[in-house]
Amino acid sequence: MSALLELRAVSRHFALPRRGFAPAPMLRAVQQVSLSVQAGEVVGLVGESGSGKSTLGRLALRLLTPSAGTVMFEGDDLATLSRSALRARRRAMQMVFQDPFASLNPRRSIGGAIAEVLALHGLPHGAAEVTVALRRVGLEAGDAVRRPRQFSGGQRQRIAIARALATQPRLLVADEPVSALDVSVQAGILALLQGLRAELGLAMLFISHDLRVVEAMADRIVVLYLGRVMESGPARAVFAQPRHPYTAALLAAAPGSHRPAMTLGGEIPSPADPPSGCVFRTRCPFALPACAAEVPLPRTVAPQHEMACIRDDLAL
Ligand SMILES: Nc1ncnc2c1ncn2[C@@H]1O[C@H](COP(=O)(O)OP(=O)(O)OP(=O)(O)O)[C@@H](O)[C@H]1O
Ligand SMILES: [Mg+2]
CATH class of the missing domain: 3.40.50.300 (P-loop containing nucleotide triphosphate hydrolases)
Incomplete structure (x- = not known):
């Protein structure tokens, strides 16, 4: 296998910026x-x-x-x-980064962020799917309407994980x-x-x-x-x-x-x-x-x- x-x-x-006429250093x-x-x-x-x-x-x-x-x-x-x-x-195949705040749009609700990823991959992206993704990481259905800044750093990383796992990688x-x-x-x-x-x-x-x-x-x-x-x-x-x-x-x-x-x-x-x-x-x-x-x-x-x-x- x-x-x-x-x-x-x-x-x-x-390639690094070249100096003068020498080839660009690598x-x-x-x-x-x-x-x-x-x-x-x-x-x-x-x-x-x-x-x-x-x-x-x-x-x-x-x-x-x-x-x-x-x-x-x-x-x-x-x-x-x-x-x-x-x-x-x-x-x-999905990725989770060090700084969840940088990877979450501050103006979008977290439910919206998860629905967006599902939609991008042509998957069902209604409230039910978003709730499943949130519960998987220990968050509640009601959290979907909140924005990233309303969460602590650890919770934001949970949201980033929920979003990464939503497509079932x-x-x-x-x-x-x-x-x-x-x-x-x-x-x-x-x-x-x-x-x-x-x-x-x-x-x-x-x-x-x-x-x-x-x-x-x-x-x-x-x-x-x-x-x-x-x-x-x-x-x-x-x-x-x-x-x-x-x-x-x-x-x-x-x-x-x-x-x-x-x-x-x-x-x-x-x-x-x-x-x-x-x-x-x-x-x-x-x-x-x-x-x-x-x-x-x-x-x-x-x-x-x-x-x-x-x-x-x-x-x-
Ligand atoms: N887009 C880029 N352009 C030029 N150099 C880059 C680029 N991305 C990474 N590098 C360089 O490649 C090397 C490896 O970087 P990388 O970010 O992969 O290291 P890292 O092990 O993840 O480090 P850290 O623990 O600091 O995150 C570094 O010297 C970095 O400056
Ligand atoms: Mg690194």
């Missing part, structure tokens, strides 16, 4: 990323700011076109679908869905997403820079650094025994971690001028001269567990 979502060696570059936001999400599976995408998480989420839903590589959804290459076929597929890309919320409110939204996942068999690409949130949500995790995958594997295995030095450093830096501290050298390089070979080598305490020569290929270290580092002698 094919995966629900599969990215094969996907890259996305952005910012490499995502480079050669392969990953898959199975039906009903939650894959956590982690990495520091600027590592390419949001770009990857947008590529997965074809809100952005890849510069290279292929994005497959339910066995079809999204690049080959006609406009109408792509629109039909979009029903099955099979894949939800959630980009930092709780990062803008107070910790006390975060737990409620995460529990809601867990419940919806069980109830609807929903698969998620769950993007977060917060490892505790990812640990609570994900079956599998993918660790990005400077647009490249450093490690991917079952969440439990990666948290218990990270295999890539960058993953070990991320886990050690997480609040409340009991892992030995790992100091990384220097700053994150610019994605407009990434290091040769392994992009992590300029900060890696274990780098060897060979790390500058070639981009390390991902290799399997345990079942379903891959990492891209040439060293296999590290006890992390």
